[in-house]
Amino acid sequence: MIAVAGKRHLVWAPSLGPPDRLLTLxxxxxxxxxxxxxxxxxxxxxxxxxxxRQAVAVGGGLVLMWLVSRVDLRVLRAxxxxxxxxxxxxxxxxxxxxxxxxxxxxxxxxxxxxxxxxPSEFAKVALALAFAVPLGELRDGQRRPGFGGVLLxxxxxxxPIGLIALQxxxxxxxxxxxxxxxxxxxxxxxxxxxxxLVAGAAAAGAAAWQLGLVRPxxxxxxxxxxxxxxxxxxxxxNAAQARIAIGSGGLSGxxxxxxEQTAGHFVPEQHTDFIFTVAGEELGFAGAALIVLAVFxxxxxxxxxxxxxxxxxxxxxxxxxxxxxxxxxxxxVGMAVGLMPIVGVPLPFVSYGGSATVAGLVAVxxxxxxxxxxxxxx
Amino acid sequence: MSRARLLVLRLVGVAMLVTLxxxxxxxxxxxxxxxxxxxxxxxxRSVALPPTRGQILDVAGRPLVTNNTRPVVTVDAVALAHQxxxxxxxxxxxxxxxxxxxxxxxxxxxxxxxxxxQPCWQxxxxxxxxxxxxxxxxxxLQISERQQxxxxxxxxxxxxxxxxxxxxxxxxxxxxxxxxxxxxLEAAYDRELAGRPGRRDVAVDNTxxxxxxxxxxxxxxxxxxxxxxxxxxxxxxxxxxxxxxxASGGSSGAAVxxxxxxxxxxxxxxxxxxxxxxxTDGVTAREYEALPLLSQAxxxxxxxxxxxxxxxxxxxxSAGYGLGATYDCxxxxxxxxxxxxxFASADLGLMTMxxxxxxSCDTIFYRLADxxxxxxxxxxxxxxxxxxxxxATGVDLPGEAAGAVPDAASKKAYWRATRAESCDRARKGxxxxxxxxxxxxxxxxxxxxxxxxxxxxxxxxANLSIGQGGVLVTPLQLARAYAAVANGGTLHSxxxxxxxxxxxxxxxxxxxxxVTGRLxxxxxxxxxxxxxxxQVPRTGTAEGAFDGFPFGKIAVAGKTGTAESFGRRDTSWxxxxxxxxxxxxxxxxxxxxxxxxxxxPAAREIWEGIxxxxxxx
Numbered sequence: 001m002i003a004v005a006g007k008r009h010l011v012w013a014p015s016l017g018p019p020d021r022l023l024t025l026x027x028x029x030x031x032x033x034x035x036x037x038x039x040x041x042x043x044x045x046x047x048x049x050x051x052x053r054q055a056v057a058v059g060g061g062l063v064l065m066w067l068v069s070r071v072d073l074r075v076l077r078a079x080x081x082x083x084x085x086x087x088x089x090x091x092x093x094x095x096x097x098x099x100x101x102x103x104x105x106x107x108x109x110x111x112x113x114x115x116x117x118x119p120s121e122f123a124k125v126a127l128a129l130a131f132a133v134p135l136g137e138l139r140d141g142q143r144r145p146g147f148g149g150v151l152l153x154x155x156x157x158x159x160p161i162g163l164i165a166l167q168x169x170x171x172x173x174x175x176x177x178x179x180x181x182x183x184x185x186x187x188x189x190x191x192x193x194x195x196x197l198v199a200g201a202a203a204a205g206a207a208a209w210q211l212g213l214v215r216p217x218x219x220x221x222x223x224x225x226x227x228x229x230x231x232x233x234x235x236x237x238n239a240a241q242a243r244i245a246i247g248s249g250g251l252s253g254x255x256x257x258x259x260e261q262t263a264g265h266f267v268p269e270q271h272t273d274f275i276f277t278v279a280g281e282e283l284g285f286a287g288a289a290l291i292v293l294a295v296f297x298x299x300x301x302x303x304x305x306x307x308x309x310x311x312x313x314x315x316x317x318x319x320x321x322x323x324x325x326x327x328x329x330x331x332x333v334g335m336a337v338g339l340m341p342i343v344g345v346p347l348p349f350v351s352y353g354g355s356a357t358v359a360g361l362v363a364v365x366x367x368x369x370x371x372x373x374x375x376x377x378x
Numbered sequence: 379m380s381r382a383r384l385l386v387l388r389l390v391g392v393a394m395l396v397t398l399x400x401x402x403x404x405x406x407x408x409x410x411x412x413x414x415x416x417x418x419x420x421x422x423r424s425v426a427l428p429p430t431r432g433q434i435l436d437v438a439g440r441p442l443v444t445n446n447t448r449p450v451v452t453v454d455a456v457a458l459a460h461q462x463x464x465x466x467x468x469x470x471x472x473x474x475x476x477x478x479x480x481x482x483x484x485x486x487x488x489x490x491x492x493x494x495x496q497p498c499w500q501x502x503x504x505x506x507x508x509x510x511x512x513x514x515x516x517x518x519l520q521i522s523e524r525q526q527x528x529x530x531x532x533x534x535x536x537x538x539x540x541x542x543x544x545x546x547x548x549x550x551x552x553x554x555x556x557x558x559x560x561x562x563l564e565a566a567y568d569r570e571l572a573g574r575p576g577r578r579d580v581a582v583d584n585t586x587x588x589x590x591x592x593x594x595x596x597x598x599x600x601x602x603x604x605x606x607x608x609x610x611x612x613x614x615x616x617x618x619x620x621x622x623x624x625a626s627g628g629s630s631g632a633a634v635x636x637x638x639x640x641x642x643x644x645x646x647x648x649x650x651x652x653x654x655x656x657x658t659d660g661v662t663a664r665e666y667e668a669l670p671l672l673s674q675a676x677x678x679x680x681x682x683x684x685x686x687x688x689x690x691x692x693x694x695x696s697a698g699y700g701l702g703a704t705y706d707c708x709x710x711x712x713x714x715x716x717x718x719x720x721f722a723s724a725d726l727g728l729m730t731m732x733x734x735x736x737x738s739c740d741t742i743f744y745r746l747a748d749x750x751x752x753x754x755x756x757x758x759x760x761x762x763x764x765x766x767x768x769x770a771t772g773v774d775l776p777g778e779a780a781g782a783v784p785d786a787a788s789k790k791a792y793w794r795a796t797r798a799e800s801c802d803r804a805r806k807g808x809x810x811x812x813x814x815x816x817x818x819x820x821x822x823x824x825x826x827x828x829x830x831x832x833x834x835x836x837x838x839x840a841n842l843s844i845g846q847g848g849v850l851v852t853p854l855q856l857a858r859a860y861a862a863v864a865n866g867g868t869l870h871s872x873x874x875x876x877x878x879x880x881x882x883x884x885x886x887x888x889x890x891x892x893v894t895g896r897l898x899x900x901x902x903x904x905x906x907x908x909x910x911x912x913q914v915p916r917t918g919t920a921e922g923a924f925d926g927f928p929f930g931k932i933a934v935a936g937k938t939g940t941a942e943s944f945g946r947r948d949t950s951w952x953x954x955x956x957x958x959x960x961x962x963x964x965x966x967x968x969x970x971x972x973x974x975x976x977x978x979p980a981a982r983e984i985w986e987g988i989x990x991x992x993x994x995x
Contacts, residue, residue, distance in 0.1 A: 044589070186383055188383065247413025247416070248414045250407065260581065263589065264583040265583050277495055280402070280406065287398050288402055292398050292399060292402070303384060303387055303391070322387070326391055337402060339397065376968040
C-alpha cells in the first residue's frame with residue numbers, strides 16, 4: 001500500500017518558483033507543428049473534424065499543463081493513490097465490454113458517442129507519479145531506495161503493464177518499461193539491482209520467444225526491419241511507404257501541404273503513428289530534424305529539472321517522464337525511418353490523438369511542477 | 379541524484395538523437411533522389427487508353443463491322459492488396475452487385491505466380507483486371523457511385539465489335555481477340571484498323587482513386603477499311619448458298635463473286651459459318667473447338683471437275699489442236715488397260731471443242747491428255763498453272779489454301795511418302811471394309827504401289843484433263859481463273875480491301891488488286907471459250923438450271939462441274955461470268971451432287987439477285 005501523505009486540498013502556491021519558459025515554449029511549438037501536420041495529413045479527406053478535435057485536445061492539454069504546473073508537488077502527492085487506482089480501473093475497463101477494439105488492440109473506452117479516450121495514455125501519467133513514491137520518498141538518512149522500495153516500485157509497475165499486455169499493446173508496454181528503467185536509474189537504486197533487472201528483462205524476452213508468446217505478426221515486423229524489401233504489398237507496406245514519403249522529402253522538403261505521398265494517403269495512419277512521414281516529406285530533413293531536436297531539447301531541460309529537483313520524489317518523477325517521452329519519440333521516429341519495428345506509439349505532442357496529446361502536455365506540466373517546487377526539506 | 383546517472387541518461391539521449399538524425403540524413407539527403415523516383419512510381423499510374431478500332435465498310439459505305447461501347451467492371455489488384463482484409467469484403471460486395479459468387483471474382487483477380495493455381499491473372503498487377511463484361515448500366519452506375527464501398531473497382535466503357543449482318547461474311551471479316559485482329563480482314567489489316575493506344579498518367583491515392591490527371595496522350599483511332607464487298611450481293615450469295623445446300627443435302631460450300639475486270643471481291647460466302655458476335659464475350663476452349671473457323675471460299679479445296687476444262691481447252695490450243703476441228707466423243711476411251719468413260723457413258727458423236735465444253739464431253743479430253751502424255755508434253759499442267767491453279771491467289775486474307783496440280787514429280791513424291799503404308803496394306807489388306815470387292819481392288823492397288831509405282835501415266839493425265847485425280851482448287855482460285863477468261867486473260871490477286879480511310883474521311887491509300895499474270899491462251903482461244911461457255915446455260919449442261927433466265931439482261935456464261943469425291947457424294951460446281959455487270963460467280967457445294975442440279979441453280983439465284991439490284995437502281 002502507498003502511504004497517504006500531505007494535505008487533501010490544492011494549494012495555489014504563490015511560493016512556487018518561476019516556470020521554465022523554454023520548456024513551455026518547446027511544448028507549445030511542437031503542439032503547433034503537430035496541428036499543422038495533422039491538418040496536412042487529413043486535408044485531402046475534405047473533413048476538418050480530426051483537425052478540430054486535435055485543436056480542442058491541444059487547447060485542453062495546455063490548460064491542464066498550466067494548472068498542473070501550478071500545483072505544489074506535496075499537494076499533488078496526496079492524489080497519487082487516487083490517480084493510480086483510477087488508472088488501473090480504467091485499464092481494466094477497456095478489457096470489459098465498454099472497451100473498443102482499434103487496430104487489433106482493446107485500448108479505448110467510449111464515454112459517449114464520439115467521445116473516447118485511451119486509458120493507457122493517462123496510465124503513463126499515473127504510473128510516473130506512483131512509481132516515484134517508493135523510489136523517491138526516502139526515510140531519514142537514506143540516500144537511495146532500498147530493496148523494499150525497488151520491489152514495491154516494480155510491483156506498482158507490474159500491474160498496469162500486465163493489464164496493457166492483455167489489450168495487447170506492445171508499444172505502450174515498451175514505453176512503460178522504458179519509464180520504469182529511467183526512473184530506477186535516476187532514483188539511485190543500486191547498480192546490481194539494475195543489472196539484475198536488465199538480465200531479468202532479457203531472460204523474459206528470451207522466454208517469451210522460446211515459449212512462442214511472440215505473435216507471428218510481431219515476428220514479421222522484426223523481419224521487415226531486417227529486410228526492408230520483404231513483402232512490400234503486405235506487412236512491409238507501411239515501412240516501405242513511410243521510407244518513400246520521408247526519403248522523397250529531401251533536404252528541404254516539398255513544402256507544407258505540398259506532400260504528394262501525404263496527399264495520396266500512401267502511408268497508413270499518417271495523421272497518428274506515422275505523422276513523422278508528413279514532416280519528413282513536406283518539411284524535409286531541415287524540418288524533421290528540427291522537430292527531433294526540439295523534442296530532445298525538451299528532454300534535456302527535463303533532465304536538468306530532474307537533477308535540480310528539490311526532492312528525490314521530483315527527481316524520480318522527472319526521470320520517469322523524460323524516459324517516457326524520450327523513448328516514445330525514439331520508437332515513433334525510429335519506426336517511421338525504418339530503425340525500429342512498427343509498434344503503434346504516437347509521436348509526443350505532434351501525433352493526432354486526444355489522450356496522448358493531453359497526457360504529453362500534462363507530463364510537461366508535471367515537469368514544470370517539479371521545476372517550480374521548493375526543496376521539500378527546506 | 380548522482381551526476382553519473384544523469385550523464386548516462388544524457389548520453390543515451392544523445393545517442394538516440396544522433397541515430398535518428400543520421401538515419402534521416404541518409405534517407406533524405408544521401409538517398410533522397412532514389413526515393414523521389416520511388417515516390418513517383420507509387421503515385422503515378424499510367425493507364426492505357428484503348429483506341430477505337432476502325433470500321434470495316436462495304437463498297438457503298440455500309441458498315442460490315444462497327445463498334446459499340448459496353449460497361450466493363452475492372453478491379454485494381456494493388457488497391458485491393460492495401461485493404462486490411464486483402465480486398466475480401468470489397469470483392470464480396472462486388473460479387474453481390476454483379477450476381478457472381480465471391481470465389482469466381484477472386485479467381486479472376488488472383489495474380490499468377492509461383493504456386494498460384496489457375497485460373498489467375500496473367501497480366502500486370504498494375505493493369506485493371508476485367509471481372510465482368512457487358513454489365514447492365516444500372517449496375518455499372520451503382521458501382522461507380524458507391525466508390526467508398528468499392529475501392530479499387532472501376533467501371534469503364536470499353537469498345538466492342540458489332541456485326542450488323544450477323545454471320546454474313548464472318549470468315550472474311552475475321553475477329554478480334556483482346557485488341558488484336560485474329561483472322562480475316564481484322565488480321566490482314568490489323569495495323570491500319572488497330573489505331574494507336576493513348577496514355578493517361580494519373581496521380582492516385584493509396585486506394586487507387588485518381589486524384590489528378592498529370593498527362594494525357596489521346597489514343598489515335600484506327601483507320602476505316604472500305605472493302606469491295608457489296609453487302610447486298612453478299613446477302614444474296616449467302617441466301618442462295620444456304621438454300622442450295624439445304625436443297626442438295628450438301629455438307630459445306632462456298633459462293634464467290636468477283637469483279638471480273640479488276641479482281642476485286644464483291645462477295646465471299648462460306649458454309650458452315652458462325653456469328654462473330656461470339657467473340658465479344660470471349661470464347662471458351664470448348665466453344666472454340668466447335669467453331670467453323672475455316673473459310674470455305676479460300677481454304678476449302680475440292681476437285682474442280684469439268685469446270686477445269688477451260689484450262690484443258692487452252693492447253694489443247696497451245697498444243698496445236700484446232701479448236702474448231704471436229705473430235706469424236708465416244709462413250710469410253712481406253713488409256714493403257716483401263717477404259718475411261720463419259721459421264722453416263724453418253725455417246726455424243728462428232729463435235730468441236732465448243733461442243734466439248736457445252737456438252738461437257740469427257741472422252742475428247744481423255745484422248746487429248748493421252749496423246750499429250752505420249753508426246754511427253756506437260757501442256758496440261760503448264761496451262762493449269764498458268765490459270766493460277768496450284769498456288770495461292772495472294773488474296774488479302776490469311777490462311778489461303780494453294781490447291782494442287784498433280785504431275786509426275788508430285789506423284790512420285792506422294793508414292794515415296796506413302797510406300798510404307800502401301801506395303802503394309804498389301805500384306806494386311808482392308809479387313810475393315812465391308813465391301814469385299816472394293817477391299818480386294820484397294821489391296822491390288824496397294825500391292826502395285828508397294829512393288830513400284832509413283833510413275834505418271836496416261837491415266838493420270840486423263841484424270842487431270844477433266845479436273846479429277848488429285849486436282850484440287852479453291853473456289854476463289856476457280857473464280858479468279860474464270861474472271862481472267864472473262865476479262866481477256868488478266869489474272870489478278872484478288873483484293874477485299876479497297877481503300878483505307880482516316881477517321882476524318884481522307885484516304886490513306888487505295889488498294890488495287892495486283893496483276894499476277896496472264897492466261898496462257900491467245901485472245902482467240904479466250905473468245906472461243908467465252909463463246910462456248912455462253913451456250914452452256916442456254917443450251918448446254920446448265921440449260922435446265924437457267925430455263926427462262928433473262929439472258930437479254932445479263933448474258934451469263936458458265937460451266938458446270940461434277941467432281942467425284944472418294945467415298946462421298948459428288949462435288950457440285952458452277953463457274954460463271956457475265957459481261958455486264960462484269961462479275962464472276964462461282965458456287966461449290968461439297969456433296970451437292972451434279973453441278974447442273976446443285977450449284978448452277980444457286981448461281982442463277984445470285985445472278986438474278988444482282989439483276990434485281992441493278993433494276994431497282
